[in-house]
Amino acid sequence: IAYALAGAKAKKYSYKRIPYWVFRQNGQVHIVAPSAGHLFTLSTDLKGYPVVDYRWVPRWIENRKSLFSKRFLELMEFLCKGAIAFINACDYDIEGSVIGFLVIMSFGNLRNAYRMKFSSLTITEIRNAFRNLSPLDWNMIEAGLCRHELDWLWGINLSRALSHIVSKALGKRLILSAGRVQSPTLTEAVRIITQRRLHIPEPLYYPKIFLELNGRMLTPEFTGKPFPNKAVLQSILMKIKYEPYAFVKSVDVHIKSLAPPHPFNLSDLQTEAYRLLRIGPARTQKVAEDLYLDALISYPRTNSQKLPPTLDNNSIMKSLSKMPKYTDLVRILMNEVRGVLKPNNGPKEDPAHPAIYPTGVLPKQLPPLHEKLYDIITRRYLATFSLPARIREIKVVLDIHGLNFVLKSVHIVNRGWLKYYPFIDLGPTVPEIAKIRKGMKLYVTKAQILTRYTSPPPPLTKLSLLKWMEHVGIGTESTRAEIIEILFKRQYLHSKGKRVEVSDLGIAVAYLLADLFPHIVDIGLTRKFEEYMELIREGRLKREVVVKEAKILIKKLIEEIKREERRAIEVLAKYLSTDTVKNPCPICGRERQGKYFCIFHEKALTRIRDNFLKWNSTGYDWQEYLEKIRSLKITGLWVREVAEFLLKNRLD
Numbered sequence: 001i002a003y004a005l006a007g008a009k010a011k012k013y014s015y016k017r018i019p020y021w022v023f024r025q026n027g028q029v030h031i032v033a034p035s036a037g038h039l040f041t042l043s044t045d046l047k048g049y050p051v052v053d054y055r056w057v058p059r060w061i062e063n064r065k066s067l068f069s070k071r072f073l074e075l076m077e078f079l080c081k082g083a084i085a086f087i088n089a090c091d092y093d094i095e096g097s098v099i100g101f102l103v104i105m106s107f108g109n110l111r112n113a114y115r116m117k118f119s120s121l122t123i124t125e126i127r128n129a130f131r132n133l134s135p136l137d138w139n140m141i142e143a144g145l146c147r148h149e150l151d152w153l154w155g156i157n158l159s160r161a162l163s164h165i166v167s168k169a170l171g172k173r174l175i176l177s178a179g180r181v182q183s184p185t186l187t188e189a190v191r192i193i194t195q196r197r198l199h200i201p202e203p204l205y206y207p208k209i210f211l212e213l214n215g216r217m218l219t220p221e222f223t224g225k226p227f228p229n230k231a232v233l234q235s236i237l238m239k240i241k242y243e244p245y246a247f248v249k250s251v252d253v254h255i256k257s258l259a260p261p262h263p264f265n266l267s268d269l270q271t272e273a274y275r276l277l278r279i280g281p282a283r284t285q286k287v288a289e290d291l292y293l294d295a296l297i298s299y300p301r302t303n304s305q306k307l308p309p310t311l312d313n314n315s316i317m318k319s320l321s322k323m324p325k326y327t328d329l330v331r332i333l334m335n336e337v338r339g340v341l342k343p344n345n346g347p348k349e350d351p352a353h354p355a356i357y358p359t360g361v362l363p364k365q366l367p368p369l370h371e372k373l374y375d376i377i378t379r380r381y382l383a384t385f386s387l388p389a390r391i392r393e394i395k396v397v398l399d400i401h402g403l404n405f406v407l408k409s410v411h412i413v414n415r416g417w418l419k420y421y422p423f424i425d426l427g428p429t430v431p432e433i434a435k436i437r438k439g440m441k442l443y444v445t446k447a448q449i450l451t452r453y454t455s456p457p458p459p460l461t462k463l464s465l466l467k468w469m470e471h472v473g474i475g476t477e478s479t480r481a482e483i484i485e486i487l488f489k490r491q492y493l494h495s496k497g498k499r500v501e502v503s504d505l506g507i508a509v510a511y512l513l514a515d516l517f518p519h520i521v522d523i524g525l526t527r528k529f530e531e532y533m534e535l536i537r538e539g540r541l542k543r544e545v546v547v548k549e550a551k552i553l554i555k556k557l558i559e560e561i562k563r564e565e566r567r568a569i570e571v572l573a574k575y576l577s578t579d580t581v582k583n584p585c586p587i588c589g590r591e592r593q594g595k596y597f598c599i600f601h602e603k604a605l606t607r608i609r610d611n612f613l614k615w616n617s618t619g620y621d622w623q624e625y626l627e628k629i630r631s632l633k634i635t636g637l638w639v640r641e642v643a644e645f646l647l648k649n650r651l652d
């Protein structure tokens with residue numbers, strides 16, 4: 001910032017080894033100094049719970065890991081002493097507003113305080129923001145303070161209450177954490193994992209057909225319902241064997257227009273980075289923030305899919321074309337749109353920042369992942385100005401002894417925006433399919449039966465969890481990825497390859513909360529407070545009102561928890577194997593709930609019994625059935641464990 005404002009005239013000094021910069025402009029001395037994230041945090045001296053009294057204290061006092069921030073805090077105190085005016089130039093978002101506000105409130109003077117607002121760290125934008133200083137953004141500050149207070153109230157009270165109960169149940173001290181957004185998110189993760197672990201595959205039978213057309217082998221896709229009974233399908237295949245022809249029922253040709261993609265917001269970028277580069281949402285956010293700090297892209301923590309009309313896209317294009325990689329693309333694009341750059345803006349908005357775009361600052365040597373993400377962002381930016389892509393889709397419907405199949409082929413008529421953003425799978429192009437006409441009779445070379453098993457819900461990933469949070473409206477685009485990481489740090493979740501798994505502790509905490517304190521994991525309540533904070537940000541609601549309501553609510557919740565303490569300890573044994581378990585499940589050690597097993601394995605047993613009929617009708621006896629579900633990879637963990645137990649102990 002100092003170099004953007006004063007170039008080489010900015011002189012670097014340091015205080016306690018933390019650098020700051022000084023320059024003179026229009027007869028005034030200006031000082032630019034860094035913070036290191038939050039220098040303050042909420043704290044209380046009170047023990048026990050509920051606790052609703054707190055104050056802001058230096059972060060390093062509260063948290064040993066934040067000791068590094070002590071010298072930054074002392075630097076601010078030192079520099080503020082002689083200053084007459086104060087400018088908060090942190091990133092323009094809720095957190096940035098709170099960081100600067102707390103420093104100015106503590107060491108400066110709020111009556112002589114200003115805000116710099118920018119969405120990218122380019123020289124032009126920083127200079128503009130400095131020339132057009134705004135008053136402090138009180139609505140953002142209030143919304144940010146409110147978020148901190150609510151998170152603190154929920155976090156400390158629920159964590160203390162939960163730790164107390166679990167420690168008592170286990171007979172040893174254990175620190176557990178719970179939170180306003182964190183706990184509903186954990187509950188959702190556990191819900192999905194529970195479904196997966198209780199999954200029993202059922203066999204379904206599909207016909208598979210091979211056709212030959214001008215020497216090319218084609219395998220049309222079966223579009224009918226799969227057969228639960230193999231014998232029925234077998235008899236149809238016999239007919240095909242005697243009369244091996246497919247009749248062309250219809251040939252449809254569609255011209256489809258695909259609109260250019262919207263500019264990226266953070267969530268869309270996270271989705272595409274996961275799809276194309278297989279990197280998780282928190283990592284994507286980190287890399288994007290690095291690119292932002294290098295002034296290469298605009299501020300990435302945004303919900304907006306819109307590029308503002310004031311953005312100088314022409315100069316950005318000019319700069320981008322200096323990179324050999326984009327020279328031709330920019331030239332073609334500018335020709336294609338005849339110099340008129342109009343983005344295909346999406347519906348989502350953000351009051352503080354536009355969609356993510358490359359600033360036009362040329363990157364020097366970037367690490368491989370940064371370079372790839374920058375490329376995706378730049379190509380998406382180019383593509384959004386381009387023309388729709390046009391494709392011709394051919395769909396051939398076949399009838400083979402009453403079974404319906406389709407053949408599809410996709411032909412690109414006009415590449416349009418796909419030239420710039422080619423990372424889309426449209427489907428295969430098969431020239432032979434274009435030659436098929438209605439009424440033709442095609443020769444079936446082979447017909448067989450394919451057995452597929454019903455699958456569990458898709459595996460949990462960091463991205464699917466993030467998308468769920470976004471869908472139900474809890475957390476914000478800048479905090480969601482971080483909250484998921486917290487669940488990992490607390491060892492409620494862990495990674496298994498690209499998948500997310502839950503630990504026994506995570507399962508116990510989620511079920512304990514859901515059984516006893518459903519309000520805590522109620523997303524409706526969490527979302528209500530998110531909406532309150534949005535209203536504060538819009539200046540339509542006062543922080544004091546929201547915090548007061550939150551305090552009353554949290555006291556009520558905690559009283560509820562205290563009343564249920566004895567029951568909570570019993571409930572916990574249901575979900576966690578502890579020393580106090582009297583009658584352990586032979587598989588996992590949790591307290592037995594049914595004749596043989598714990599609550600989860602008992603559920604698995606019920607499902608195994610319920611599903612036997614379906615397998616029996618296709619010829620499996622009980623023993624074969626158990627062996628089969630034990631060997632299938634998609635069988636849920638708890639189901640497999642029970643099948644194995646039954647086989648080993650010869651039970652039925």
Ligand SMILES: [Zn+2]
Binds near residue numbers: 586587588597
């Ligand atoms: Zn068990």
